[in-house]
């Protein structure tokens with residue numbers, strides 16, 4: 656399988672923070688969700704991939720090529736959205752069209768105007784008068800206007816209401832219909848990623864905790880809610896992590912199908928990506 660992004664052994668030291676030996680793969684044709692709490696290293700990873708900050712070590716390949724060596728040509732193939740609109744605020748969407756068509760070889764004014772129309776964005780209004788949702792949609796229209804093969808999105812739906820978020824998620828799903836297209840998206844909103852991502856990579860304190868297909872994660876992990884006396888009957892080897900609540904225990908386990916037979920007296924629930932994240936980092940094991 657060809658990879659749109661391949662990060663190997665990426666490390667970067669910042670003040671009091673260490674991004675440690677991060678491996679991350681975005682296979683062509685798929686959406687990879689990067690999750691993690693505040694300060695986990697999601698933006699640092701994305702910025703290092705885009706060569707916006709220097710890395711200490713590691714290799715970064717986009718479409719099989721070393722990014723640093725082929726930055727100019729690879730940039731033509733990627734659309735980038737950060738959690739804020741970084742264009743000068745006095746510019747209008749119309750001004751951006753004039754600027755971006757001189758930057759991107761494949762810039763498609765018709766396509767860009769179609770997106771503006773689809774997103775109901777005014778052509779002649781300065782960005783400073785846009786709401787947060789409008790700015791995010793404008794960033795997306797500019798990211799898509801040059802027909803990229805890869806979208807790299809850092810918190811693109813943060814601060815947006817559920818209706819706008821859903822509209823934007825639909826655009827991502829639409830984009831990925833072309834099997835040549837891929838998306839790397841970081842988000843705190845695990846439910847968004849649960850809707851659209853094929854793979855989930857979870858980063859915590861600068862290290863990857865797990866990276867797997869979403870369906871496999873949701874199928875393989877399970878959650879046992881039980882009393883303390885039942886908790887004692889679970890083999891510690893079978894426990895990934897657990898949390899103690901005032902009146903019950905929450906126990907995260909792996910190999911759910913196998914353990915369902917082993918612990919027939921206990922009820923095993925399915926997990927959400929949020930459960931996985933909270934129990935991996937907030938548990939007591």
Ligand SMILES: Nc1ncnc2c1ncn2[C@@H]1O[C@H](COP(=O)(O)OP(=O)(O)OP(=O)(O)O)[C@@H](O)[C@H]1O
Pocket residue numbers: 669670671672691692693694695696697698699700843
């Ligand atoms: N310019 C910088 N200089 C020094 N340290 C930085 C800089 N930017 C970020 N950091 C540190 O790097 C660490 C990781 O931050 P990063 O922005 O990658 O996290 P994140 O997972 O994207 O968090 P969030 O979800 O809050 O955006 C944090 O400890 C942060 O303080």
